Amino acid sequence: MTDLPLTDDPRATESLAARYPDLDRLSPHALVQVFADDQLQALQAVQAAVPALTAAVEAARGRLEAGGRLVYAGAGTSGRLGMLDATELTPTFSWPPERAVPLLAGGVRAMREAVEGAEDDTAAGAADVRGAGVGPGDVLIAVAASGTTPYVLAAAAEARAAGALTVGLSNNPGTPLLSAVDCPVLLDTGAEVISGSTRLKAGTAQKIALNILSSALMVTLGKVYGHLMVDLRASNAKLEARALRLVQHATGVPEAEAEVALHAAGGRVKTAIVMLRLGVDAAEAELRLARSGGHARTTLGELE
Structure with a gap:
């Protein structure tokens, strides 16, 4: 069925969706299914x-x-x-x-x-x-x-x-x-x-x-290293746990070592990763990151 304009307005968002003239008569399940199916068009767009x-x-x-x-x-x-x-x-x-x-x-x-x-x-x-x-x-x-x-x-x-x-x-x-x-x-x-x-x-x-x-x-802009959200700065218990996992995943170090580095880095994940990967302190890691525009991969010398 073809959607119909409410008036002579050419905007599709203002048209009548001709497929659903009795929307208010549908069962809850059918109603939810209609909305779910329609949302697929958002992804297609x-x-x-x-x-x-x-x-x-x-x-x-x-x-x-x-x-x-x-x-x-x-x-x-x-x-x-x-x-x-x-x-x-x-x-x-x-x-x-x-x-x-x-x-x-x-x-x-x-x-x-x-x-x-x-x-x-x-x-x-x-x-x-x-x-x-x-x-x-x-x-x-x-x-x-x-x-x-x-x-x-x-x-x-x-x-x-x-x-x-x-x-x-x-x-x-x-x-x-x-x-x-x-x-x-x-x-x-x-x-x-x-x-x-x-x-x-x-x-x-x-x-x-x-x-x-x-x-x-x-x-x-360098806010991600690989697929890791490394510009996270831990500010609560949930984020501290997440930051610890990110540092461990990026460096392969034990939890205790990652925790020490994160503390020295003021909770900054990217700084802690550079510290551990390059064997430098927090100040040096920050300096090297600044020189590379904040890109961890560049700082670590991993770009061709």
Whole structure:
């Protein structure tokens, strides 16, 4: 069955999903199955966007290596997903929180409640970008399922005018956001099971794409050694145990030796690994890592 537009709106995310006219009559099991099956389209949309995401990673890497920031701009669900991605970079990769700046239409209050009219406020979108001091060294990731959100469009335009690299994620083809940014990423998820509710598979596709984009950037910036999350800094019991396992796995030393190195390294996994692998103290390990831009593999002389 062909999805039908609610009006003459061309955006697929605003169409009626013709397959589910009696959604409210389904049994709980059938209802859960419909939602689970529909979510598969989110992954398919991300798979189709791999070339665009790759281009965004390649374009953004140099600015971040030079000290630039990741700035996220969005409204509603899209903005909340951006804020989540920005927030998780610090505990996962020790990314400085001041270098992950989330801009959410309506401000922090909009994380928990709808702020009426915030997504339509173009002046606020531009002002928030100016207020964050976005400039040529930064990367702005603009996220809008519709691809037409005024706040997001204004933020992207302001950031681009300031010389920042702009990346745009939209769930509709041919939308203004994809034309307004340097690196457009289309996540074509189509009509939603609950018509117009883009917190469903459109939001899922955005979450996956943001995870991929930021994680790939962190790997290229030396935040991972092999497949190990070595920029972890242990700050509680769970993370201390995880850090110990990572150091042991990377070095092959006994638990007691790994624990001593981690303590001397102030809980920094990557520092402890370099200490143990090269037989140096914490200060020397930090110095060598700094010289290699924080890349453990380079520090250890493992690159060809």
